[in-house]
Amino acid sequence: MPTRFRWHHSRCLAPRALQPWLAERGSLTARLVAHYPQFSVRVLRQREQPPHGDELATLQQRRRARVLTRDVLLMSGQTPLVYAHSVATRSAVRGGFRRLKGIGNRSLGSMLFADPTIRRSPLAWRQIDRRHPLWQQAHAAVGPLPARLWARRSLFITGPDRLLVTEVFLPPTF
Numbered sequence: 001m002p003t004r005f006r007w008h009h010s011r012c013l014a015p016r017a018l019q020p021w022l023a024e025r026g027s028l029t030a031r032l033v034a035h036y037p038q039f040s041v042r043v044l045r046q047r048e049q050p051p052h053g054d055e056l057a058t059l060q061q062r063r064r065a066r067v068l069t070r071d072v073l074l075m076s077g078q079t080p081l082v083y084a085h086s087v088a089t090r091s092a093v094r095g096g097f098r099r100l101k102g103i104g105n106r107s108l109g110s111m112l113f114a115d116p117t118i119r120r121s122p123l124a125w126r127q128i129d130r131r132h133p134l135w136q137q138a139h140a141a142v143g144p145l146p147a148r149l150w151a152r153r154s155l156f157i158t159g160p161d162r163l164l165v166t167e168v169f170l171p172p173t174f
């Protein structure tokens with residue numbers, strides 16, 4: 001994994017106000033709904049493509065293997081709050097995460113936290129900059145962004161299947 005894309009398990013450098021959001025182990029959707037009005041999921045794309053370089057090891061995938069990716073904006077009215085990027089291997093989409101394909105604009109969290117067989121790995125955090133593909137994808141989706149954004153990610157696991165969820169916290173809210 002390239003050094004610059006190593007994910008950390010210490011959020012101590014994050015702004016104090018952001019730390020509860022980075023550390024939220026329940027549904028981020030539920031937390032956003034509790035804090036912001038008119039929540040919705042805007043699906044940007046859901047398609048098969050090679051994973052990003054810093055996703056390969058976590059997904060235990062070879063470089064060119066295509067995986068199902070889902071990119072969404074979590075919205076409050078017309079304000080984007082979070083850019084979320086989820087990745088699942090083909091076998092996972094046929095197996096424990098088969099409902100991912102038809103979820104549409106329902107929150108992924110409504111599926112993940114309702115299934116008792118799914119467990120979550122420890123969260124990891126990092127700041128991403130314009131070199132990271134998710135910074136670039138968020139920029140393409142919402143326009144101008146600060147040079148560095150805080151992001152977190154974790155694995156959802158059921159049996160042998162893995163779903164990697166990365167959430168990028170967006171200004172001006174975060």
Ligand SMILES: C=C(O[C@@H]1C=C(C(=O)O)C=C[C@H]1O)C(=O)O
Nearest residue numbers: 027028029072084106107108109
């Ligand atoms: C995992 C959750 O689902 C959220 C919703 C997502 C989606 O609909 O694609 C992706 C990531 C999350 O921010 C959650 O609510 O915690």
